[in-house]
Each structure stands twice: as structure tokens, then as C-alpha cells.
Amino acid sequence: MFVSRRVATLVIGSVASVAIAVIACNGETADSCASVQMSCDGKCTNVDSDPQNCGSCGKTCDQSSVCSKGSCVSLCAPLATVCTTSSSFTCVDTQTDNKNCGACGAACKNLEACVTGKCQGGCPQGEEPCVPDAGAAFCAHVISDNQNCGACFNKCGPLSVCSIGACSNQCAQGQTTCSPDAGSPYCANTQTDNANCGSCGKTCGTLEVCAGGKCASSCLSSQTLCVDDGGADGGSYCADTKNDNANCGSCGNSCTLQKPLCSNGSCISPG
Secondary structure (H helix, E strand, O other), rough: OOOHHHHHHHHHHHHHHHHHHHHHHOOOOHOOOOOOEEOOOOOOOOOOOOOOOOOOOOOOOOOOEEEOEEEEEEEOOOEEEEEOOOOEEEOOOOOOOOOOOOOOOOOOOEEEEEEOOOOEEOOOOOOOEOOOOOOOOOOEEOOOOOOOOOOOOOOOOOOOEEOOOEEEEOOOOOOOEEEEOOOOOEEEEOOOOOOOOOOOOOOOOEEEEEEEEEEEEEOOOEEEEEEEOOOOOHEEEEEOOOOOOOOOOOOOOOOEEEEEEOOOOEEEEEO
């Protein structure tokens, strides 16, 4: 009888341990998150690339920055200036940009050109006179003017800058420009971004993390990612198939009353 009570105690302890592991996994605590993730508001978050939680939970990058390796990095080139409005931003060269000459919003007048950050009269060498359908004519440095890049009225997008008369991508090295069907373009590290894993718009599922451009399980090394078709969000959860009575040996394999205890991936009888 003493042996029987001892076995029963071990069974209860084992089941309790399994229950705790499943609760922790489904609740996405810090222990169940991958090494590059943190548990933010109960969800595993990649703080290396999440602009809303960059480096730590709640640290937000502004609209002109992207989260790269846990730090907010400007989308503009080192010598460019970020000019922002309430809904967008633009990278400009305030030394040559006629609409932002010397400072954001400082526009040059009719047939003035921005030279070294100051508006000058007449179109100097290298400037092109631009005549709009309505409004005053102006001079443009088409080599570097974002609003007149390569030719009058050829505008570069919000994530590009005019360089030698051509609009060039301004995403940081290792990042990709993503253009959604709605909203503004943005930069993404497709090697680590859970919302753009491998390519723009490819989202990793619950309990997955983007690693090397592929969605991989973020379960602990001793756990298996299980998917329950009837659960919320696909019902993904982590299970220790060596000791989990509900997933013994494989996902969904429940031990019976005759053999209720999961030990090393097999259902056995106590005693």
C-alpha cells in the first residue's frame, strides 16, 4: 500500500507539471518566447525588428525610422533631412531642394534655385527651369531634387531620394521596400520580420518566429508545435510529447484511463 500511494503522488505531480507547461505556452510567457523575443502584453514579440517594441516592450520608432537589431534607424541617408507632416515624411537635401531650402518647408520663389541651402535668383548652371501648368515657374536641380528628379515634376517616393538624377531606394542595407495595397511603403528586414518573413506580406503564424527568412516554431527545444484545427488562431500550442498526457508521443495522442501516465513518450499504467 505504501508503494501505491507513492506512485499516485508521482502521477499527480507529473500531471500538474504538464498543465503548468501548457498554460505557460498558451499564455506566451517570457519562457516560451524565442531568444530574440520578449513577452509584450502577453504576446511573443520580436524586439529586434518590431517598430512598436524596438529593443524593449513599448519603445516605438517614429514614422521616419525602422527597427533594426533593436534600435530605431532613420530611413533617410546620413546627409538627408527628415521633413514630416502629420501623416507622412520625406527625405530631402536641404542644400538643393527648392521646396525645402535650408530648412523643411522653406520654398524658393519664382525662378529661384536652392544653392548650398539658400535661394538664389536665376537658374544657375546645372539648374533646369520648370514651368508648371498652373503657378509660377521655378528652377530645379534635377540631379538631386526629390520633386524634380532627372526632369521637371518627376517626384521620388517617400522611401527614396534623388541621387544623380534618379530616385534610389533609401531602406537600410539588408532591408526590403514593401509597398502595401493600402498605406505608405515601408522598410522590412525579411530575414527577421514576423509580418514580412522571406518576402513582403508573408506573416508567420501563432507561436512562430521569422528566422533566416523562414517561419519556424518558437517552442522550447524540448517541446513540439501542435496545431488544433478547432482552436482559436489555428489552435497552435507547445507540448512536451515525452511527458504530456494529452500529447503523449505525438500531438493529440491522449493517454487513457487504463494507461493514464505519459512517460518518455509512451502511455503507461502507474505502479
